Amino acid sequence: MICLGLIGLGQAAQILHIPNIEKMENKFEITAVADISKNLTNYIADKYRVPHRFTDGMDLIGCPDVDAVMVMSPGDHAEFAIAALEAGKHVFIEKPMTSSLESLEKLLEVKRRHPDQIAMVGYCRxxxxxxxxxxxxxxxxxxxxxxxxxxxxxxxxxxxxxxxxxxxxxxxxxxxxxxxxxxxxxxxxxxxxxxxxxxxxxxxxxxxxxxxxxxxxxxxxxxxxxxxxxxxxxxxxxxxxxxxxxxxxxxxxxxxxxxxxxxxxxxxxxxxxxxxxxxxxxxxxxxxxxxxxxxxxxxxxxxxxxxxxxxxxxDMFANELLEFYRCVTTHDTPKCDVFDAAExxxxxxxxxxxxx
Ligand SMILES: NC(=O)c1ccc[n+]([C@@H]2O[C@H](COP(=O)([O-])OP(=O)(O)OC[C@H]3O[C@@H](n4cnc5c(N)ncnc54)[C@H](O)[C@@H]3O)[C@@H](O)[C@H]2O)c1
Structure with missing residues (x-):
């Protein structure tokens, strides 16, 4: 069972991913959620009976009950992805992974130092x-x-x-x-x-x-x-x-x-x-x-x-989550990892x- 922490609880979380995570109940459990909107965080945490709730994604990353982080906030995702890897967690990063070459290089450098953790990018197509x-x-x-x-x-x-x-x-x-x-x-x-x-x-x-x-x-x-x-x-x-x-x-x-x-x-x-x-x-x-x-x-x-x-x-979103699960549990590298997405x-x- 992979304990998931979700950062960013908008459209991508609610429409694309949470419905699939819920269905894969023998593979994933949502143990923490975070959004800068306190109301939305409370709504999702209550609806899905999530034990830990935060309004700062960095606090979620530090939560010991989280094995893997899904980054679904807007903009550049490098900061959360880097923090997740540094905290020893796997990370699923919604596209686009990063917007600048500087944050890209930092993320790749951190990933190289954490070869055993999965860092997958959500190119669902x-x-x-x-x-x-x-x-x-x-x-x-x-x-x-x-x-x-x-x-x-x-x-x-x-x-x-x-x-x-x-x-x-x-x-x-x-x-x-x-x-x-x-x-x-x-x-x-x-x-x-x-x-x-x-x-x-x-x-x-x-x-x-x-x-x-x-x-x-x-x-x-x-x-x-x-x-x-x-x-x-x-x-x-x-x-x-x-x-x-x-x-x-x-x-x-x-x-x-x-x-x-x-x-x-x-x-x-x-x-x-x-x-x-x-x-x-x-x-x-x-x-x-x-x-x-x-x-x-x-x-x-x-x-x-x-x-x-x-x-x-x-469903392609289910397929990509299953691939994330497979890679986390077998230590295989996903085809859409951060080095692939860097291109x-x-x-x-x-x-x-x-x-x-
Ligand atoms: N794979 C796909 O087909 C697909 C589809 C839609 C969106 N996405 C991606 O998912 C990500 C989110 O898109 P969306 O449509 O859900 O956006 P959205 O605006 O609907 O939701 C984003 C949520 O993140 C929250 N947020 C903003 N800054 C935050 C922060 N610093 N920490 C925590 N939460 C924060 C917002 O309050 C909002 O609830 C984007 O990267 C987008 O490109 C992917």
Whole structure:
């Protein structure tokens, strides 16, 4: 049994992780929760009968009844992750892991000193069954890749969440404090991107590290890092951007848009390999237990053939938690560990710098 401490009790905790943790009652027990909102902390601690409650994540990390910490607060997660590792705990870090190269280096240095503790990053799309099937088919086939395109067109507001899960919101946070945190966040982004950044560039960086990062990381797992970033074009409000990455013999294009008026979530990865095209669609960022599928179109004895793999019913958030459990209990290294995620952090910064 792994005793879990949860830091940050908002949407990710309430909608993505706590429901799965509750179901895995023979693997995990929530022994501590922490949020800067006292009301929200009390609500979650009472609802799930959690013995220890804190309004400071550092106090939770020091709690002796916690074996592993899940970091689900906003912003840069390095400080909590470092403290958890230094305190001898395993850590599951929601993406994005860190926002600056300095905090990234500190985190990696601490992880190197704690090789026996697991430090896993929550790139849930990479634990989706259809994604894993796509990778398996890609590795088993010698047809060279000729083109890759991918997108994250995001709407995840009322159409999704209000119809599926109830989220209890913090109602006791000081608006001036929130305002200050927001301002600091933009100042930090400006610093990380080298100063003199436009608002559009900052917004696009936030968008990419909040949602596009899933697909960019998934693509890196499938085909590796690009040789070069050829173009990164951002819209005036920073809510849309288009990227072209150069690989050895092909290009990869990625587009992202956040438009809360679109009544459809549209996220996909398409890989072209001669006569074969694989299409992986993620129908939802959040709705739980919707099956996923992989569609493969190719030539078979001169005839067009389409094969659908799936529907796959495993929930990707459950898959990633099971992987965290497996690694903590077997001392295996998760594929999405901090060293793997470091590649993404550097890529996001390089991309955002080109968005000027
Ligand atoms: N894997 C995914 O698909 C996915 C989806 C959503 C969010 N996330 C990630 O999860 C993290 C949280 O996102 P969210 O949507 O839950 O945000 P949220 O704003 O809904 O919740 C964050 C919570 O953290 C609390 N908080 C803020 N600062 C804190 C601190 N210093 N210590 C403790 N608590 C603090 C806030 O009061 C709030 O309750 C982000 O890193 C986000 O990128 C991942």
């Amino acid at each position: 990479r634990y989706n069954d259809s994604f894993m099937k796509m990778k398996e088919l890609l590795q088993a086939d010698s047809r060279p890749i000729s083109y890759v395109r991918a997108r994250t067109i995001i709407l995840e507001g009322p159409w999704y969440l209000d119809n599926t899960w109830h989220e209890h919101k913090a109602d006791d946070l000081d608006p001036a404090g929130r305002e200050l945190m927001n301002r600091r966040m933009f100042e930090e982004i400006d610093r990380v991107l080298g100063g003199n950044t436009s608002h559009a560039q900052q917004m696009a960086y936030l968008l990419m590290t909040a949602s596009g990062c899933h697909i960019l990381s998934a693509i890196r797992e499938l085909i590796g890092l690009p040789k070069a970033i050829r173009s990164a074009v951002v819209s005036p409000n920073g809510m849309q951007f288009s990227l072209v990455f150069e690989y050895d013999n092909f290009n990869m294009v990625f587009e992202e848009m956040n438009d809360q008026e679109i009544v459809e979530f549209d996220e996909a990865i398409e890989i072209y390999q001669g006569d074969r095209k694989m299409l992986l669609e993620y129908d939802t960022p959040y709705i739980r237990y919707l099956p996923s599928k992989l569609t493969v179109s190719e030539l078979d004895c001169g005839q067009a053939k389409t094969t659908v793999y799936g529907p796959h019913y495993h 993404d952090v550097k890529l996001y910064i390089d991309v955002a710098k080109m968005m000027k």
